[in-house]
Amino acid sequence: MSIVTVQLGQCGNQVGQELFEVISNDANDTQRKVYSECSSERFFNETANRELVARSVLIDMEPKVISQSIAKTAKSGKWRYGDRSHFSQKQGSGNNWANGYCVHGPRHEEVVMDIVRREVEHCDCLAGIVAMMSVAGGTGSGVGTYVTQCLRDAYPNSFILNHLTWPYGTGEVIVQNYNSVLTLSHLYQLSDAILVHENDTVHKICAQLMNIKHISFRDVNKVIAHQLGSVLQPALTGDSHGIYNRNPIGELMSSLVCHPEYKLLSVCNIPQVSSSSMAYSMFTWPGLLKHLRQMLIANSKMEEGTCIDWQVRAPSLQPEGIKRTGSHRRPGFNTSLANLLILRGKDVNNAEISGFQHPSLYTPWLPADEAFSMWKTPVPFNKYEKSAILVSNSQTLLRPLDNMVGKAWNMFASRAYIHQYTKFGISEEDFLDSFTSLEQVISSYSQL
Amino acid sequence: MTQSVVVQVGQCGNQVGCRFWDLALREHSHVNKKGIYDEALSSFFRNVDSRRGVGGSCDITGGRIQSLKARAVLVDMEEGVVNEILQGPLRELFDSTQLITDVSGSGNNWAVGHWTYGSAYREQIVDQLRRAAEHCDCLQCFFLIHSMGGGTGSGLGTCVLKLLEEEFPEVCRIVTSVYPSAEDDVVTSPYNSVLAMRELTEHADCVLPVENQSLVDIVNKIKHMSHSGKPGSVIKKDSAIISGQGGVSGAEKPFDAMNNIVANLLLNITSSARFEGSLNMDLNEIAMNLVPFPRLHYLVPSLTPLYTLADVNIPTRRLDQMFTDAFSKDHQLIRADPKHSLYLACALMVRGNVQVSDLRRNIERLKPMLPFVSWNQEGWKTGLCSVPPVGHSHSLLALANNTCVKSTFMELRDRFTKLYRKKAHMHHYLHVDGMEQGCFTEAISSLSSLIEEYSQLDATKDRLMPDAARLNIAT
Numbered sequence: 001m002s003i004v005t006v007q008l009g010q011c012g013n014q015v016g017q018e019l020f021e022v023i024s025n026d027a028n029d030t031q032r033k034v035y036s037e038c039s040s041e042r043f044f045n046e047t048a049n050r051e052l053v054a055r056s057v058l059i060d061m062e063p064k065v066i067s068q069s070i071a072k073t074a075k076s077g078k079w080r081y082g083d084r085s086h087f088s089q090k091q092g093s094g095n096n097w098a099n100g101y102c103v104h105g106p107r108h109e110e111v112v113m114d115i116v117r118r119e120v121e122h123c124d125c126l127a128g129i130v131a132m133m134s135v136a137g138g139t140g141s142g143v144g145t146y147v148t149q150c151l152r153d154a155y156p157n158s159f160i161l162n163h164l165t166w167p168y169g170t171g172e173v174i175v176q177n178y179n180s181v182l183t184l185s186h187l188y189q190l191s192d193a194i195l196v197h198e199n200d201t202v203h204k205i206c207a208q209l210m211n212i213k214h215i216s217f218r219d220v221n222k223v224i225a226h227q228l229g230s231v232l233q234p235a236l237t238g239d240s241h242g243i244y245n246r247n248p249i250g251e252l253m254s255s256l257v258c259h260p261e262y263k264l265l266s267v268c269n270i271p272q273v274s275s276s277s278m279a280y281s282m283f284t285w286p287g288l289l290k291h292l293r294q295m296l297i298a299n300s301k302m303e304e305g306t307c308i309d310w311q312v313r314a315p316s317l318q319p320e321g322i323k324r325t326g327s328h329r330r331p332g333f334n335t336s337l338a339n340l341l342i343l344r345g346k347d348v349n350n351a352e353i354s355g356f357q358h359p360s361l362y363t364p365w366l367p368a369d370e371a372f373s374m375w376k377t378p379v380p381f382n383k384y385e386k387s388a389i390l391v392s393n394s395q396t397l398l399r400p401l402d403n404m405v406g407k408a409w410n411m412f413a414s415r416a417y418i419h420q421y422t423k424f425g426i427s428e429e430d431f432l433d434s435f436t437s438l439e440q441v442i443s444s445y446s447q448l
Numbered sequence: 449m450t451q452s453v454v455v456q457v458g459q460c461g462n463q464v465g466c467r468f469w470d471l472a473l474r475e476h477s478h479v480n481k482k483g484i485y486d487e488a489l490s491s492f493f494r495n496v497d498s499r500r501g502v503g504g505s506c507d508i509t510g511g512r513i514q515s516l517k518a519r520a521v522l523v524d525m526e527e528g529v530v531n532e533i534l535q536g537p538l539r540e541l542f543d544s545t546q547l548i549t550d551v552s553g554s555g556n557n558w559a560v561g562h563w564t565y566g567s568a569y570r571e572q573i574v575d576q577l578r579r580a581a582e583h584c585d586c587l588q589c590f591f592l593i594h595s596m597g598g599g600t601g602s603g604l605g606t607c608v609l610k611l612l613e614e615e616f617p618e619v620c621r622i623v624t625s626v627y628p629s630a631e632d633d634v635v636t637s638p639y640n641s642v643l644a645m646r647e648l649t650e651h652a653d654c655v656l657p658v659e660n661q662s663l664v665d666i667v668n669k670i671k672h673m674s675h676s677g678k679p680g681s682v683i684k685k686d687s688a689i690i691s692g693q694g695g696v697s698g699a700e701k702p703f704d705a706m707n708n709i710v711a712n713l714l715l716n717i718t719s720s721a722r723f724e725g726s727l728n729m730d731l732n733e734i735a736m737n738l739v740p741f742p743r744l745h746y747l748v749p750s751l752t753p754l755y756t757l758a759d760v761n762i763p764t765r766r767l768d769q770m771f772t773d774a775f776s777k778d779h780q781l782i783r784a785d786p787k788h789s790l791y792l793a794c795a796l797m798v799r800g801n802v803q804v805s806d807l808r809r810n811i812e813r814l815k816p817m818l819p820f821v822s823w824n825q826e827g828w829k830t831g832l833c834s835v836p837p838v839g840h841s842h843s844l845l846a847l848a849n850n851t852c853v854k855s856t857f858m859e860l861r862d863r864f865t866k867l868y869r870k871k872a873h874m875h876h877y878l879h880v881d882g883m884e885q886g887c888f889t890e891a892i893s894s895l896s897s898l899i900e901e902y903s904q905l906d907a908t909k910d911r912l913m914p915d916a917a918r919l920n921i922a923t
Contacts, residue, residue, distance in 0.1 A: 091730070174824065407826070
């Protein structure tokens with residue numbers, strides 16, 4: 001089954017390109033033919049002349065990024081984008097969500113959906129659509145939201161996963177919080193799941209784990225692509241009996257998103273080291289899993305010992321019969337709704353994962369054995385001998401989301417920049433609706 | 449790729465404009481070695497096949513450059529400056545139809561420029577603007593360059609601004625206005641400036657105010673540096689922001705150094721829209737991010753570096769120094785003190801080999817020293833363009849929406865009031881058809897209410913503003 005990706009805006013297109021690079025390298029590296037073929041089928045379309053064409057639609061309101069992407073991949077010769085799979089305009093959305101959603105989206109709806117339709121038709125069987133975008137700007141966020149709406153209307157029975165890149169907290173775009181609030185509130189209704197990467201977190205990974213001195217956006221995008229690739233590449237689910245999962249996105253959804261109020265997913269992938277130290281690093285499953293578990297409950301995205309708060313402990317279980325109400329809401333403890341552990345690499349069958357199945361990690365109203373799922377494959381991913389990936393539906397994103405809404409609300413209180421949105425058709429009422437939906441999401445996650 | 453049209457009005461506007469075209473050609477020829485008419489060039493230039501006669505144009509990108517024509521409209525009510533342009537080395541850039549001139553000038557009288565010439569040349573101006581717009585695939589922005597103190601730039605310039613809003617409401621209007629210094633030799637410059645201010649507040653999307661005195665200070669600083677003879681203080685050739693070296697024009701004329709600074713400002717603002725980078729910043733993003741309330745659209749520009757020293761320095765320290773400099777008064781194009789006023793928003797447009805980590809590091813470093821308004825504590829808009837300007841390895845343009853412009857406006861208001869109280873020179877204005885006493889009172893009241901808006905925001909500066917109470921959700 002195949003996945004179609006829709007790359008929206010500058011960020012979506014830049015990250016998307018790195019994603020296909022990672023996937024193509026990973027599939028080519030391995031000697032495992034079955035894995036390689038499954039991965040190719042999932043992400044690429046093989047043409048008559050044995051060329052690999054990415055199953056991807058590239059959309060942007062200004063042409064520079066897309067033309068660069070296409071040129072770069074054409075040069076590399078390993079894979080390329082489809083000749084007619086892109087759409088761009090001359091003038092961007094000006095960092096204005098309303099411009100993207102109310103003007104550019106509807107204006108170009110037909111053309112864009114045409115390209116998507118063609119790409120979907122090239123698939124023998126559609127596993128799902130992954131829309132990639134940032135939330136800070138105008139095109140990824142505004143046009144991206146509109147396109148997601150169109151995708152939902154056109155493919156009501158397909159899975160739609162939105163991959164969002166959240167901007168640095170200290171501003172890339174001044175109105176980023178407005179754009180983010182508007183995007184998230186709308187996507188919550190339209191999307192099946194929202195997988196988030198935060199620039200701040202990825203930046204730290206680059207700086208502290210990978211020791212990159214002068215971090216560029218390319219470095220950040222490569223880490224995001226590595227993490228996203230590690231989730232979407234083929235793996236064996238519990239009951240698949242040695243055949244790679246045919247319905248990766250569907251299974252992701254059913255493992256993690258059991259309630260429509262809880263759709264925010266985060267990813268953690270360890271180890272993450274610089275390429276120069278990879279040769280000297282030895283990782284064991286117990287070591288990796290212990291770190292990963294602590295990262296989950298202490299809500300740390302970093303593997304380094306100093307960044308993980310080892311003081312945070314899972315609460316001890318109350319004896320049967322006594323209701324667990326607030327006992328697990330300890331300070332600093334990150335409660336999960338559901339977790340998906342993906343293990344890739346050598347000796348994967350020996351990995352001891354019971355630490356992730358303990359009920360104390362999870363919210364009380366879901367039985368722990370339903371909350372935890374695992375996929376694995378003996379095929380190593382992207383040159384790492386062993387990788388442990390955790391996709392988590394938990395309180396991890398609660399604080400960043402709360403900060404984002406708080407800052408947007410403060411700005412809204414003084415009505416700053418609102419005239420830029422109202423002139424394109426987004427009213428103060430619309431803002432209030434968006435704020436209300438997100439406060440609801442924050443409240444739900446707080447009470448896990 | 450979008451196009452922009454430059455409208456230069458009056459003596460100052462045309463002289464600055466002239467320097468802009470010269471430096472733009474220099475910049476593009478530096479980057480575009482193969483002589484192909486590419487997207488970047490097309491943002492300011494048309495590619496015309498002059499063999500096909502008037503009107504024949506092969507505006508196709510990818511073809512070889514035949515003959516470049518500037519996307520510009522030149523307006524002056526006096527022939528001197530425009531004629532000089534037509535006889536100088538840039539004459540090939542302009543079609544005779546792009547020029548609108550008259551003979552007698554506006555006599556430093558805003559009313560004459562705005563009402564008399566405004567109505568006389570209205571049709572011609574609209575025609576030329578339409579033509580320039582039609583030559584564009586996707587017109588994004590009009591750049592208006594003028595001075596505030598005289599008659600034509602100030603009066604006719606603001607009339608053109610109104611026309612731009614009427615005829616092309618969707619196209620962004622970025623105005624570069626040169627404000628008179630206190631010791632300006634035009635007696636009526638306060639009147640002209642205040643009358644023009646009203647139009648700018650009402651009709652421009654963004655205004656980049658530039659003060660002559662600041663330009664003079666910068667020029668002096670550079671000349672001092674290059675003549676100081678200190679070891680290690682040799683300025684690299686053609687890297688000084690005031691230098692026109694390498695451009696088409698020959699010897700430097702008196703105001704050239706100052707005008708080059710303004711020309712560089714315009715080049716840097718449009719760099720991210722023309723060239724590629726890892727974080728693009730289009731022109732429409734400037735207004736979107738920097739203008740929180742429609743009338744408060746005056747952005748203080750600062751440019752660094754002013755020059756590059758010829759010998760090699762430690763790269764990172766130089767980079768960080770560049771960021772620090774951008775917030776120092778020496779590099780600003782108006783004489784106001786932003787550090788003691790309130791920042792409403794700030795944009796950093798970086799060019800050259802600078803990565804996002806350098807940007808983040810410097811923002812973290814500078815943030816504690818700069819007071820931002822309570823609802824925009826992290827009000828930074830950033831752009832990274834990979835192509836540096838000629839003669840530098842990297843450069844930074846900072847645009848700050850800061851309440852310090854209030855002091856510039858207050859000075860202007862004071863100078864205006866001094867004259868107005870005595871009704872000095874007013875008869876020259878009131879004689880003009882279309883001009884009334886009311887124009888004066890409306891203009892000064894518009895300026896006063898603008899100052900008041902800035903003051904109100906300023907008042908929040910030292911007060912600790914509590915966070916707005918969040919919505920309560922029933923659980």
